[in-house]
Amino acid sequence: MLRKTRIILAALFIVGITLLFTGIGTDWWVWMADLQFLPAVMGLNFAVIAAVLALTLAVGRIYCSVICPLGVFQDIVIWLRRLYAKVFKKAYARRKKSSAKKFTYSKERKWLRYGVLAAIVICIAAGIQGVVLLVAPYSAYGRMVTVAAGQSLAWPLIAVAAVTFVGLVVLSWLHGRAWCSNICPVGSVLGMVSRHAMFRIGIDQEKCVACRKCERECRAACIDIEGGKVIDHSRCVDCFDCIGVCDAGGIKLRWAWGNPSEKAEAAAPSTVDTDSSNGRRDFIEKASVIAGAAVLTGIESKAQMHGGFAAIAPKHDPERETPLVPPGAVSVKRFYERCTGCQLCVSNCPNGVLKTSTDLAHLLQPHMSYADGYCRPECNICGTVCPAGAIEPLAKFEKLTVSWGVAHVYHKDCLQRQGVDCGNCVRHCPVGAIRMVTNRHGREVPVVDEELCIGCGACENLCPVRPISAVRVNGRDKHVRHNG
Secondary structure, rough: OOHHHHHHHHHHHHHHHHHHHOOOOOOHHHHHHHOOOHHHHHOHHHHHHHHHHHHHHHOOOHHHHHOOOOHHHHHHHHHHHHHHHHHHHHHHHHOOOOOOOOOOOOOOHHHHHHHHHHHHHHHHOOOHHHHHHHOOOHHHHHHOOOOOOOOOOHHHHHHHHHHHHHHHHHHHHHOOHHHHHHHHHHHHHHHHHHHHEEEEEEEEEOOOOOOOHHHHHHHOOEEOOOOOOOOOOOOOOOOOOOHHOOOOOOOEEEEOOOHHHHHHHHHHOOOOOHHHHHHHHHHHHHHHHHHHHHHHHHHHHHHOOOOOOOOOOOOOOOOOOOOOOOOOOOOOOHHHHHOOOOOOHHHHHOOOEEOOOOOOOHOOOOEEEOOOOOOOOOOOOOHHHHHOOOOOOOOOOOOHHHHEEEEEEOOOOOOOOOOOOOOHHHHHHOOEEEEEEEEOOOOEEEOOOOOOOOOOOHHHHOOOOOOOEEEEEEEEEEEOOOOO
């Protein structure tokens, strides 16, 4: 029953989050993104952090088997491996590889596990987002779905997503949840808590007949029958497969605090936890480090001018002195410090404004581009879907009171100066920041009132000049809130 319930919940989460990354049912599934642990840490969402830690302290790492999409993705690969082994069972038997669908116990690699975690903590505290993005489980899954759905096809995104996909499939096929046990920073943090969970899967020493079915079925390779019939609860992801395969009924989820059998299991000779006497102290020390680090820390625009049957050259983004980041980001620095590069805002941007950056300084993180559209005042989707707090949600049309960029007219490129009656930028500015004035040559040319301009990019996007618009928007380091 526990296993079936876990599978149903995991299916709900993986389907919901996958649809979310494809832009389907945003209002229905966005709460699933808000529950992701690492984005919550980056966004200092203490309510979600506390909830996930409390859940882990109660029942162990169920988060990794239900809520985390990358964990569920690995479980799907493991299921396919087992299915493949069953289908080709005779072939495996002929090759004397009958254990092809089985796993074996492996010792905890603390040096790798906590080495990666320490590196991630340092990077978060120092604001080095590139390393964090590569190992963040939610972001890694988002990149794979975004590329598979064709939502963003920037070459760095395709390369990283492809390497991640192939690496995870091979690793999961051969070694089960090895990524979660040795590399994933979220798994390492939750593992320190799950060692002391109130309810833990335990082995009844009297009922166990040492058949080792549970050990061979364990996708986390954390059950050691030969070494004392013990379970490394820091790596156990609560898949409950072991409970289902035990014919003797010797494995159960049970209350662990103060349980004599749990004490006996901890005292058994095993390489799983040789420092059990110091486990609680280590947990407090490591948890303090993590908590301290957390505190430190396409739809193309249809409004373009029609060119009849003539081919229209594509627009290119101009060089910007300051990057454009979405309204709600507060500042460029804050945005890139908190963004995990999960691509959720890119996938769900209906105007094609948010793109995956190919700039090395902000690789895989989004930036704003007005080549295919502009940031419409009535749209607030990016802020509602961002799980890391990099983009704070704004009410519809609230963007009219926030300035995240300033437009500038390059008159040498403007059609008005060349005697063509255009005025697109004036007509389409939603805040009336652009007006026509007469220059010294007697021609009307557009000028921008920087106090009124919000940086939405309507002028840049709808300017008919190509490939670089005559009106170009530069970002603001810190966004300005207008009165109104």
